[in-house]
Amino acid sequence: MTATVEDTFQRPVGELLRGWRERRRLSQLDLANQVSVSTRHVSFVETGRSKPSREMVLRLAEHLDVPLRDRNQLLLAGGYAPIYSETSLHSPAMLAIRSALRRLLKGHEPYPALVVDRWWNLVEANAGIALFTEDVAPQLLTAPINVLRLTLHPDGLASRIINLAEIRANVLTSLQRQITSTADPDLQDLYDELRGYSGPPGPDQPGAAEVVVPMKLRHGKHELSLLTTIATFGTPLDVTVSELMIEQFFPADDATANYLRGL
Structure with missing residues (x-):
């Protein structure tokens, strides 16, 4: 339970x-x-x-x-008052944080970048995110948009991910580490949901020679290869800020870079 x-x-x-x-x-x-x-x-x-x-x-x-x-x-x-605030991102006190995030996201275009909260719900995104939202089921784009659900759901991005087994394994492994770190029951529920999605047969782990695992994504007639990084704010003193994660996608090869710049 x-x-x-x-x-x-x-x-x-x-x-x-x-x-x-x-x-x-x-x-x-x-x-x-x-x-x-x-x-x-x-x-x-x-x-x-x-x-x-x-x-x-x-x-x-x-x-x-x-x-x-x-x-x-x-x-x-312990019988003491909390000391860490939990401020809405829409409050005036968060104007500097919102402005910094939007500048960062805009500066990363034409490559996709997004900001999510602790539960991987979408907070902000740049125009490049359209690469991931095309042709997905409308219910997956209803707020709050959960980016892990959007990625692995059979009616979401999963249908265009060529190396879905590898990406699914990496997502579930990372989410399990987060659950271990936070003991968050909502993340556990999300993990159980994602594990229940059907997927193609195949290896679920990268080869021993792999340094990182790129996402290989089909877009029209093109096959794109994307690397991802995740950043957080340093030394936050607010719960909301401490839980924000900035995910940026980078082209893993020249062909992908040229294609995205030409969109």
């Missing part, structure tokens, strides 16, 4: 911290050494015998690399 946010809030802060420690595959001794406290203190916090201070909760969360959204949940479970 998938845990809900309410379940998380009802669980003691020590139990939540133990879950994050185990998720990071650290022993109590490892964590104690990192935070410069005794192993006994870590044990007492996790079992509820000792109530951690607000500062201790934050120190442990930092060393466990807990996402900002979940640090707020740890603080609430």
Whole structure:
């Protein structure tokens, strides 16, 4: 059964911290050494015998690399107020972030680039994204547009991805790592959905000699080859900003570059 946010809030802060420690595959001794406290203190916090201070909760969360959204949940479970804001991208306070993102996306044209949130829902995109949205089922383009669903759904981009088995394996592997890192039940639901999509038979892993796996995409009579990179904001202090991911696609060969520039 998938845990809900309410379940998380009802669980003691020590139990939540133990879950994050185990998720990071650290022993109590490892964590104690990192935070410069005794192993006994870590044990007492996790079992509820000792109530951690607000500062201790934050120190442990930092060393466990807990996402900002979940640090707020740890603080609430410990009886403290959250300290990280969660600001809508449409608020005036986010004008600088929105402007920076749009400049970045525009500057990447004619190649596709997009911005997604923690759950891979589309936030912003440049004109190059039309390369991926042509001829897909209308329901996949209804907000919120989930780019992983758009990519792997049989009625989406999957029908034009030549090396679909490889791309599917890479997407699922990356998403599984994200689930391990965040323990997000919504991402787990998305993973289960994507795994259920039918796909062509064939190898699901790249060859040993591959450095990166390009997406080989059919566009009209042309076969395109695209590499992708993902970037995030450095040292964010807002939940929304911390969860934004900027995905940029680059041509993997001259033929693809020339074709995209000519569109």
